[in-house]
Amino acid sequence: xxxxxxxxxxxxxxVFGAILLTMLxxxxxxxxxxxxxxxxxxxxxxxxxIAQAVFIxxxxxxxxxxQGPKAEKFGVLATMLEVPLDERYRPYPPQLDxxxxxxxPPRPDSALPLKPADPIAAAIGQKLNPxxxxxxxxxxxxxxxxxxxxxxxxxxxxxxxxxxDVEEVAxxxxxxxxxxxxxxxxxxxxxxxxxxxxxxxxxVFIAMPIVVDDYVxxxxxxxxxxxxxxxxxxxxxxxxxxxxxxxLLITTGVATLLAYTxxxxxxxxxxxxxxxxLGTRASDRxxxxxxxxxxxxxxxxxxxxxxxxxxxxxxRSFAMxxxxxxxxxxxxxxGAVELLHDHPHxxxxxxxxRFLENIMKDTDRLKTLVSRxxxxxxxxxxxxxxxxSSVTQILNALKDRYAGQLEISVPDNAPTxxxxxxxxxxVFVNLAENSLQHGGKNLAVMVTAEGDSLQLDxxxxxxxxxxxxxxxxxxxxxxxxxxxGGTGLGLAITRSLLKAHGGDIAYIPGRPGxxxxxxxxxx
Numbered sequence: 001x002x003x004x005x006x007x008x009x010x011x012x013x014x015v016f017g018a019i020l021l022t023m024l025x026x027x028x029x030x031x032x033x034x035x036x037x038x039x040x041x042x043x044x045x046x047x048x049x050i051a052q053a054v055f056i057x058x059x060x061x062x063x064x065x066x067q068g069p070k071a072e073k074f075g076v077l078a079t080m081l082e083v084p085l086d087e088r089y090r091p092y093p094p095q096l097d098x099x100x101x102x103x104x105p106p107r108p109d110s111a112l113p114l115k116p117a118d119p120i121a122a123a124i125g126q127k128l129n130p131x132x133x134x135x136x137x138x139x140x141x142x143x144x145x146x147x148x149x150x151x152x153x154x155x156x157x158x159x160x161x162x163x164x165d166v167e168e169v170a171x172x173x174x175x176x177x178x179x180x181x182x183x184x185x186x187x188x189x190x191x192x193x194x195x196x197x198x199x200x201x202x203x204v205f206i207a208m209p210i211v212v213d214d215y216v217x218x219x220x221x222x223x224x225x226x227x228x229x230x231x232x233x234x235x236x237x238x239x240x241x242x243x244x245x246x247x248l249l250i251t252t253g254v255a256t257l258l259a260y261t262x263x264x265x266x267x268x269x270x271x272x273x274x275x276x277x278l279g280t281r282a283s284d285r286x287x288x289x290x291x292x293x294x295x296x297x298x299x300x301x302x303x304x305x306x307x308x309x310x311x312x313x314x315x316r317s318f319a320m321x322x323x324x325x326x327x328x329x330x331x332x333x334x335g336a337v338e339l340l341h342d343h344p345h346x347x348x349x350x351x352x353x354r355f356l357e358n359i360m361k362d363t364d365r366l367k368t369l370v371s372r373x374x375x376x377x378x379x380x381x382x383x384x385x386x387x388x389s390s391v392t393q394i395l396n397a398l399k400d401r402y403a404g405q406l407e408i409s410v411p412d413n414a415p416t417x418x419x420x421x422x423x424x425x426x427v428f429v430n431l432a433e434n435s436l437q438h439g440g441k442n443l444a445v446m447v448t449a450e451g452d453s454l455q456l457d458x459x460x461x462x463x464x465x466x467x468x469x470x471x472x473x474x475x476x477x478x479x480x481x482x483x484x485g486g487t488g489l490g491l492a493i494t495r496s497l498l499k500a501h502g503g504d505i506a507y508i509p510g511r512p513g514x515x516x517x518x519x520x521x522x523x
Contacts, residue, residue: 075148075217078175110161125153172207265289329362389421438462
């Protein structure tokens with residue numbers, strides 16, 4: 001029973017590839033998401049620090065301008081000024097990137113300065129201290145304002161110390177904005193997620209020069225730890241939960257897809273195979289799976305089931321016929337032997353002779369049956385070779401063989417058939433013998449070539465086949481000549497031989513005589 005084809009089928013490797021790729025991308029996507037998110041947190045922190053530094057720088061410049069002539073050419077000439085992208089605007093875009101940035105060691109402590117802080121810068125720092133102390137309570141940043149020598153003039157600590165030897169400070173004192181990541185050594189255990197502390201192992205440092213008329217007049221040095229990824233996710237736990245549910249749904253969808261496309265069809269095949277093993281066939285039909293390989297497997301299984309069922313039915317029927325055909329002569333032989341054994345002296349000679357002749361006759365029939373059964377068995381398991389034969393040559397040989405008994409008409413220049421000559425000869429001999437046994441005197445063979453096949457129509461002028469017997473001609477052991485020694489295996493053997501070579505034979509109803517059509521492959 002063929003399996004219906006679905007509208008769309010997929011290769012098994014396509015389904016597996018899609019599933020494995022999806023499963024592979026899930027963790028990779030998660031890792032990539034965390035890395036991108038962490039990088040954005042660092043850049044967000046740098047942006048916040050830049051904004052704070054810009055406002056502190058603006059206050060510093062305003063305080064410096066209030067000094068009047070003292071502020072002219074105040075500081076050191078900048079040697080690394082960046083060319084502004086716009087005449088009016090001077091933005092400071094975030095520069096840190098976790099994929100490229102090197103995490104530096106913790107910032108070294110301030111050192112003793114070679115010179116004390118500039119008095120003007122120190123005075124400005126004094127004015128900034130109250131504002132920075134107030135701002136720190138909200139911004140949670142570590143803020144220091146340095147003069148043009150790198151000496152701290154304002155901030156929560158290290159006032160009067162020098163940071164000029166710190167890498168980012170040294171570059172910024174030349175007029176260049178610098179941002180770096182430094183390793184942070186926590187002073188206490190990692191805080192809880194709900195804590196105000198960020199609890200990260202790195203810290204963002206920015207050094208923004210305060211430039212007035214190409215002179216570096218001071219420096220804003222700010223640091224802060226970026227937000228912790230886990231803490232950020234905790235704060236966004238509702239969104240994270242929604243993503244987790246989505247991932248669970250995707251995983252469930254993948255499992256359902258596997259169950260539907262592979263598990264369910266294979267389970268149905270397993271049940272059908274188990275029922276076939278028990279000798280029964282499932283009543284339900286295999287549904288068409290959406291995968292090409294499984295469609296092919298289901299079709300092959302259905303074909304195998306039909307073949308096994310037909311073969312089993314053939315074997316059962318064949319065994320019954322064999323038992324019946326052997327039982328009759330064996331029963332007759334047994335009865336005759338018992339009579340001869342029970343009446344060895346009082347049986348008349350003519351009776352004894354008749355019983356012995358019956359035993360010989362039934363023994364010959366058994367020998368004939370065994371021989372024909374062997375021929376049928378060989379025909380059923382025969383494998384076709386690469387032989388070919390000339391139809392005309394074989395028919396001419398048969399014409400000489402049956403000369404005086406059967407007139408055989410031979411077509412001229414018949415094509416060559418893809419079958420061994422001895423097999424084709426056996427086919428024609430069986431048909432010729434059937435014709436003789438049913439009173440045939442003339443046998444006509446007509447050959448027609450159709451593409452790569454040959455059609456041989458064999459007709460005789462015998463008594464023909466009745467309508468009631470026409471459907472049973474190729475059934476093993478069916479014969480109308482059982483009394484004269486017929487076994488009913490000739491046409492069954494003929495069909496098996498032809499099928500083994502890619503051909504067939506069929507009876508064509510019509511009168512008078514018998515008409516058989518033999519189909520063969522042409523060479």
